Amino acid sequence: MRELIGPCSNCGKDIYCRDGFLDGVYVDGKLLCFECTAEQKEESKNEKKLP
Numbered sequence: 166m167r168e169l170i171g172p173c174s175n176c177g178k179d180i181y182c183r184d185g186f187l188d189g190v191y192v193d194g195k196l197l198c199f200e201c202t203a204e205q206k207e208e209s210k211n212e213k214k215l216p
């Protein structure tokens with residue numbers, strides 16, 4: 166069972182709740198998908214992202 170929670174506030178991807186498991190996280194009241202959460206962690210680790 167999938168329930169649409171809302172779009173990721175960073176990339177706009179739809180985030181679903183699957184069997185009670187949220188396919189993303191709430192950061193400071195904003196909904197983020199796991200990919201963007203990982204990105205933000207990387208950004209806070211390294212000020213600049215190298216290509």
Ligand SMILES: [Zn+2]
Pocket residue numbers: 173174175176177178197198199200201202
């Ligand atoms: Zn995202």
